[in-house]
Amino acid sequence: MPELPEVETLRRALLPLVLNKPCTALKFYRKDIRFPIPQATLYRQMKNQIVCQVQRIGKYLLLKVPKGAMLLHLGMSGRVSLSDTMSPKEKHTHATFQFGQKVFLHFVDPRRFGCILWVPHSGKHSLLDNLGPDPFSTEANPEVLKNRAKKCKSPIKTFIMDSRRITGIGNIYACESLFHAGINPKRKAGLITFPEWELLLSCIRSTLENSIAAGGTTLRDFFEPSGKTGYYAVKLSVYGKEGKPCSKCATPISRLIHSGRSTFFCKTCQPSTKKRSNRLLTLA
């Protein structure tokens, strides 16, 4: 499933291709994907409009034009490929777009959990209105997060994976960030201290950044013609490592199932009480 790093890589790859260029053509090959595609609106609002920004909020990509933005979401299996023609070249191509004279982008999504929508200039949209801050935005800071977590009894891992609290952190990145921060995934979000929030946020950002850095720098690098998408080959420390020795202390990595998702952590480096955390003592 495309995660935040893949979407950020896509954003960076799209920038030189579409920025300051008009959207010269749009074609849709089905009425809906996950949601109905507002074809008439997109055609009216996007056609011949100059793309002035390519923004990412969590896993949503926004191609901004003066009147609003076309929102793309890749869902479970979606991707954008670069082509030399408007005509679809492969199965499950649901839309094709032309920018300027030579750039053709194809939206391909076999499982159809993705979407193509229109967001007005106000930025108001039911999919975006309740989203928490993006981890890289200035709104995501230790004060705000600690405040949002006040009185929250859910485990910290559930909290950081809840897009209404902070958006775009999937299971792998949640496990890895908590490991690097030395925070037990089961601890109550409301009891995470300010210094721990500072550390956790910096670990979330560095984990995502490393993954973005591991991705391709051009659309062709990552969105291969074979159509295979997947997680970047990032070096994982705990995810999927049950029973293997912890990279910091050699304790076998534990796994537990929470809300149907696997959680991987080190019992020693991520103690269930704050006091025993060596990493935090070192920082203090």
Ligand SMILES: [Zn+2]
């Ligand atoms: Zn350990």
